[in-house]
Amino acid sequence: MKYGLIAKKLGHSFSAELHRMIGGYDYDLKELSEDDLPAFLEKREFAGINVTIPYKEAVLPYLDEIDPAAASIGAVNTVVNRQGKLIGFNTDLGGMIALIRRMGLALEGKKVLILGTGGTAKTARAAAKQLGAREILLVSRRKTAGVITYSEAVSHHSNADILINATPCGMYPELDGTPIEVAVFPDLCGVVDAVYNPLYTRLVLDARQRGINARGGLYMLVAQAAMASSLFTGKAVDSDTVDEVYDRLLREKRNLVLIGMPGCGKTTVGREAAKLLHRDFVDLDQTISACTGKPIAKIFDEEGEEHFRDLESQAVRNIAGKTGLVIATGGGCVLRPENVIRLRQNGCLILLDRPIEQLLPTKDRPLADTLEKVHLLYEERMPIYRSAAERVISAEDGITETALSVIRGLNEVLCP
Numbered sequence: 459m460k461y462g463l464i465a466k467k468l469g470h471s472f473s474a475e476l477h478r479m480i481g482g483y484d485y486d487l488k489e490l491s492e493d494d495l496p497a498f499l500e501k502r503e504f505a506g507i508n509v510t511i512p513y514k515e516a517v518l519p520y521l522d523e524i525d526p527a528a529a530s531i532g533a534v535n536t537v538v539n540r541q542g543k544l545i546g547f548n549t550d551l552g553g554m555i556a557l558i559r560r561m562g563l564a565l566e567g568k569k570v571l572i573l574g575t576g577g578t579a580k581t582a583r584a585a586a587k588q589l590g591a592r593e594i595l596l597v598s599r600r601k602t603a604g605v606i607t608y609s610e611a612v613s614h615h616s617n618a619d620i621l622i623n624a625t626p627c628g629m630y631p632e633l634d635g636t637p638i639e640v641a642v643f644p645d646l647c648g649v650v651d652a653v654y655n656p657l658y659t660r661l662v663l664d665a666r667q668r669g670i671n672a673r674g675g676l677y678m679l680v681a682q683a684a685m686a687s688s689l690f691t692g693k694a695v696d697s698d699t700v701d702e703v704y705d706r707l708l709r710e711k712r713n714l715v716l717i718g719m720p721g722c723g724k725t726t727v728g729r730e731a732a733k734l735l736h737r738d739f740v741d742l743d744q745t746i747s748a749c750t751g752k753p754i755a756k757i758f759d760e761e762g763e764e765h766f767r768d769l770e771s772q773a774v775r776n777i778a779g780k781t782g783l784v785i786a787t788g789g790g791c792v793l794r795p796e797n798v799i800r801l802r803q804n805g806c807l808i809l810l811d812r813p814i815e816q817l818l819p820t821k822d823r824p825l826a827d828t829l830e831k832v833h834l835l836y837e838e839r840m841p842i843y844r845s846a847a848e849r850v851i852s853a854e855d856g857i858t859e860t861a862l863s864v865i866r867g868l869n870e871v872l873c874p
Contacts, residue, residue, distance in 0.1 A: 461690055462486035464498065465510040470630040470655040472707065473508065476680060479703045480695060481687040496520065499537075499544070506538045506690035508683075511626055514550075514577025521546040531584045533577030536686045547689055550578065553682030554585040554652070556700070561673050563648040565620060566590035571611055573597050573637045574624035578652050582622045591620070597638075612642050621661075623651040628659035630779050633803055636660040646670050654679045656779065656803035657712060663802055676711075680704040711781040713805035714868050717843055719836060720789035720826040721819075722812040723853045723860065728786035730861035741786045742773050749773075754788075758824040767794065774800050789839070790825065792846045806871045808864055809847035813854065 461483055463473045468487045477485035490498055495513060499520040509517050514533040518524065521534065522543045528534050534546035558565065570591045572582045575598045586594045595615060596605045606615070627637040633656055640646060640661065649665040649672035658666075658674055665672035680703050684695035714731060716724040725741050732739035743754055746769050750757060757766045770791055777785060778800035785805065792798050792807075801807060814836050819828050826832045844850065849867035853860050 459486040459488065460484065460505045461507065462488050462504065463508045463510060464488050464490050464513060466490065466512055472655065472679065472711070473683065476683050476703070476707060477687060479706065480684055480699065481691055502539055502542060502544060504539055508686055509535050509537060512576065517546065520544065527551060531580050533580045535577070535682065536689055538689050548581060549682040549685035550581040551584055552685050553678040554581060555588065556681035557673065557675065557678040558585065558589060558650060560677055561648065561671055563671055567592045568619035569593045569617065570620040570622060571595050571597055571615060571618045572622045572624055575605055576624065579624035582624045586622070608638060611638070616643055617645050618643050619645055620648045621646060623653065623661055626653065628661055629653045630655045633779055633800065634660065636664065640665045640668060640670065648672070651675055652678060657708070658803050660799065663799060676708060677704050680707065709869065711804070713781060713783045713785055714864065715785045715787060715801050715805040715807045716810055716864070717787050717792050717807055717846060718810040719812065719817055719839065720823045721817045722810045724786040724810055726857050727810060727853065727860050727864060728784050730857050731864050732784035734861055734865060735784065737782055737784050739784045740777055742770065742791060743788045745773050746770060753822065755822050755824050771797055778803055780804070792842055798846045806868050807847050808867050809843045809850045810853040811850050
């Protein structure tokens with residue numbers, strides 16, 4: 459390959475499409491075992507590569523030259539082959555600094571806890587130092603020289619101002635993971651998570667729920683890729699291009715998730731929105747029926763609502779890690795808070811608000827098969843829908859008009 463990314467596992471990576479957006483060149487993803495790494499580097503059959511978990515430190519012995527900034531950090535994420543000589547750089551440093559600055563997060567004079575001890579953690583420490591942090595502590599499960607444990611972080615450093623997650627905890631496909639609870643740090647003013655898939659980890663969502671400035675690693679990914687591309691090709695990539703590519707990638711990756719009352723039009727509007735956006739469409743109720751071989755009403759009749767909700771939650775778990783979809787949820791999907799959290803990790807939740815007089819009972823909806831049930835559900839659920847939604851879109855217009863309104867709502871959330 460000419461350009462690409464090496465790692466042990468790469469199912470989570472956005473890098474191939476990202477580099478095509480930035481530089482217009484082919485970019486390959488190559489998974490390597492620890493045993494395969496030496497031979498790959500010794501053959502030197504590439505012009506430029508990026509390096510990610512767990513090889514940012516492992517590549518160091520195979521390099522002929524290391525950029526001074528990368529050498530001081532002790533980790534490399536970009537290797538350029540210049541006439542047979544391998545030169546290592548760390549563009550993650552610039553990427554992390556760019557992310558922190560985009561957040562408007564001031565580290566000067568702050569106490570910073572960095573979760574992890576690997577290459578990304580070393581980069582985060584260099585970034586925090588460069589941005590003027592008063593105190594920087596690395597946190598790990600094991601106590602070593604210069605590293606505290608998670609229990610020590612909680613018991614002795616709960617006054618931390620900033621958390622930076624430099625571990626893979628919470629990364630696709632293990633979306634439910636979180637490295638630490640933000641609630642134990644009452645003085646937090648910022649949370650930075652290097653994980654970019656999902657777009658919003660549980661750590662980030664929890665911090666935002668508490669009013670804390672928090673962001674995942676997508677902007678860092680784009681910024682460091684732009685710097686790597688410049689090293690690969692010799693062509694500078696300006697900050698405007700970084701912003702444009704970030705906005706485009708976020709727009710393409712974030713799921714559009716429709717929530718709302720039974721009969722409000724989630725499926726018909728969702729299909730139309732998917733067609734307009736050239737995306738795949740997923741109807742969660744139809745997915746459940748296909749998996750069980752039973753209509754929803756029959757599942758309710760034979761096994762009860764609680765069993766159906768369990769099936770629904772499993773369907774949400776299966777779909778939440780995917781990106782670039784339009785998803786129509788069942789009317790009761792957001793009743794379980796864990797479903798809302800999972801759908802938010804890669805999705806924007808939009809409520810389709812159809813007037814109650816336009817919501818008609820149907821026999822295939824067990825909880826809304828009479829007018830009285832529809833009215834009771836409306837009173838019970840609308841506050842829950844509104845709490846879960848990032849945008850509320852009227853569903854009184856035609857299908858295409860409503861779908862266009864939904865798409866505008868999605869874009870407003872992505873690019874406020």
